Amino acid sequence: MNTSMSKHSPRDRVTGTPFTRGLGVVILAGITLLIILAIFVSPADVNQGESVRIMYAHVPGAWLAYLAFVVTGISSVAYLWKRTRSLTWDRIAGASAEVGVLFMGISLVTGSLWGRITWGTYWTWDARLTTTAFLFVTYIGYLAVRGLGGTHQQRARRSAVLALLAVLEIPLVHFSVQLWNTLHQEASVAGRGTDVEMDGLMLFTLFLGVVVFTLMYVWLVLHRQRSLALDDMLDDSGLDNALTARRAEAQGVAR
Amino acid sequence: MNQTGNDDEIGTSADSLDLSPRPVSARQRRKRRPWPAIIVLLLVVVSGGVVLTKFLTSAIDYYCNVDEIGAKSGCEPGRRLRIQGVVDEGTVKNDGVTTKFNMSFGGESLPVTYDGEPGGIFKECIPVVVHGILNDGVFLGDRVEVKHSNEYEAENPDRVDDEVATAEGTACLQ
Numbered sequence: 439m440n441t442s443m444s445k446h447s448p449r450d451r452v453t454g455t456p457f458t459r460g461l462g463v464v465i466l467a468g469i470t471l472l473i474i475l476a477i478f479v480s481p482a483d484v485n486q487g488e489s490v491r492i493m494y495a496h497v498p499g500a501w502l503a504y505l506a507f508v509v510t511g512i513s514s515v516a517y518l519w520k521r522t523r524s525l526t527w528d529r530i531a532g533a534s535a536e537v538g539v540l541f542m543g544i545s546l547v548t549g550s551l552w553g554r555i556t557w558g559t560y561w562t563w564d565a566r567l568t569t570t571a572f573l574f575v576t577y578i579g580y581l582a583v584r585g586l587g588g589t590h591q592q593r594a595r596r597s598a599v600l601a602l603l604a605v606l607e608i609p610l611v612h613f614s615v616q617l618w619n620t621l622h623q624e625a626s627v628a629g630r631g632t633d634v635e636m637d638g639l640m641l642f643t644l645f646l647g648v649v650v651f652t653l654m655y656v657w658l659v660l661h662r663q664r665s666l667a668l669d670d671m672l673d674d675s676g677l678d679n680a681l682t683a684r685r686a687e688a689q690g691v692a693r
Numbered sequence: 694m695n696q697t698g699n700d701d702e703i704g705t706s707a708d709s710l711d712l713s714p715r716p717v718s719a720r721q722r723r724k725r726r727p728w729p730a731i732i733v734l735l736l737v738v739v740s741g742g743v744v745l746t747k748f749l750t751s752a753i754d755y756y757c758n759v760d761e762i763g764a765k766s767g768c769e770p771g772r773r774l775r776i777q778g779v780v781d782e783g784t785v786k787n788d789g790v791t792t793k794f795n796m797s798f799g800g801e802s803l804p805v806t807y808d809g810e811p812g813g814i815f816k817e818c819i820p821v822v823v824h825g826i827l828n829d830g831v832f833l834g835d836r837v838e839v840k841h842s843n844e845y846e847a848e849n850p851d852r853v854d855d856e857v858a859t860a861e862g863t864a865c866l867q
Contacts, residue, residue: 481847481848482847482848483845483846483847483848484846484847484848484849485814485819485841485842485846486814486841486845487814487848489814490845493845554812554813555813555814556813556814556839556841557813557838557839557840557841558811558812558813558814558815558837558838558839559812559813559836559838562755562838563747563748563751563752563755564751564752564755565748565752565753565755567752568744568747568748568751568752569748569752571744572741572744572745572748575737575740575741575744576737576741578733578737579733579734579737579738579741581733582730582731582733582734582737583730583734584730585727585729585730585733586727586730586731586734587726587727587730618752618753618754618755619754619755619756619758619777620752620755621755621756621822621838621840623840623841623842623843624843625843626843626844626845635842635843635844635845636844636845637845637846637847639847640845640847684710684711684712685710687710687711688710688711
């Protein structure tokens with residue numbers, strides 16, 4: 439096809455590796471175990487009844503969104519720092535933000551349903567919900583900024599600066615339930631109390647949920663980061679392709 | 694990619710190589726002006742503004758506790774309020790149209806009238822946030838939200854009927 443692509447073997451153009459395939463199998467087993475524990479084994483709550491089971495998707499979703507956005511921030515620092523500058527960091531930042539928005543979406547949707555059942559409303563503008571909505575919108579904006587065009591380096595620099603500002607919102611979201619009067623309850627596990635006010639089996643199921651969601655996050659980011667690298671390669675090949683085409687034309691004329 | 698190598702190759706065949714600009718296809722032009730990203734960005738800015746406004750007008754100090762009415766700034770009795778308190782045991786009365794109950798917090802109690810049946814996991818001894826207006830010492834609510842705690846306890850089938858032993862019961866005992 440052309441010189442720049444030919445040095446990459448077809449193996450480089452798939453996003454899976456033996457590691458991600460193995461990880462995928464572990465994740466499927468983990469999801470199965472999580473569903474069994476969350477739906478059937480763990481007990482109903484004394485106040486909330488069966489609706490407490492939504493927690494096992496809602497809380498891991500929110501935590502993994504935080505983690506994803508922190509990874510985006512760290513990768514952005516790694517890109518901006520001259521000694522570690524590499525477009526790979528930029529692509530990890532972008533991939534992580536995309537997956538973070540996905541998990542935040544899961545947390546918002548499950549939280550809304552949970553709120554309808556327990557609070558009696560799908561949505562209200564209390565501090566936790568409002569700051570979360572702001573975080574969600576910010577990272578959609580971050581992804582839009584990544585898509586504004588320009589060179590890969592321009593995209594990387596522009597989005598890295600934005601990521602460093604956006605990550606500052608996370609403490610605000612997390613501590614919103616302590617800073618202000620909110621309808622949303624305070625954190626049960628990572629809250630300010632030393633005692634975890636949760637039934638043991640519920641806590642274990644929640645822990646498993648976090649582990650499974652974390653593995654899903656790793657799997658998704660690895661794949662997405664590689665597919666973004668392929669996108670960039672395709673962009674880079676554009677000029678080469680154009681030159682090859684013109685050269686072929688010129689040879690045709692000369693002949 | 695070898696930049697110099699490419700330049701040299703172009704140079705050798707420059708006499709016959711046509712490097713004049715060609716008309717770009719609609720697809721390439723779209724790529725140059727990233728309209729989807731620009732539109733999403735505009736929507737983000739607008740919705741970000743809405744969320745920020747909601748934060749400043751609603752989210753900061755979402756509610757006043759019962760004992761803060763008239764005592765804390767923003768909790769003046771004349772204005773529209775959101776009041777938080779625990780539903781008093783044995784006070785919930787529903788005649789099919791309106792629900793009446795007392796809620797208390799910090800030693801103060803407040804009678805509430807709500808047109809309808811509160812949703813969520815509303816019951817006695819649970820903290821609630823009621824939206825409405827204070828009128829002659831009675832709080833006329835038009836929205837009731839249940840503020841459940843961050844404590845999770847397994848439902849024990851052996852004591853479902855034993856009101857006092859459940860978490861709601863202990864909340865009321867405090």
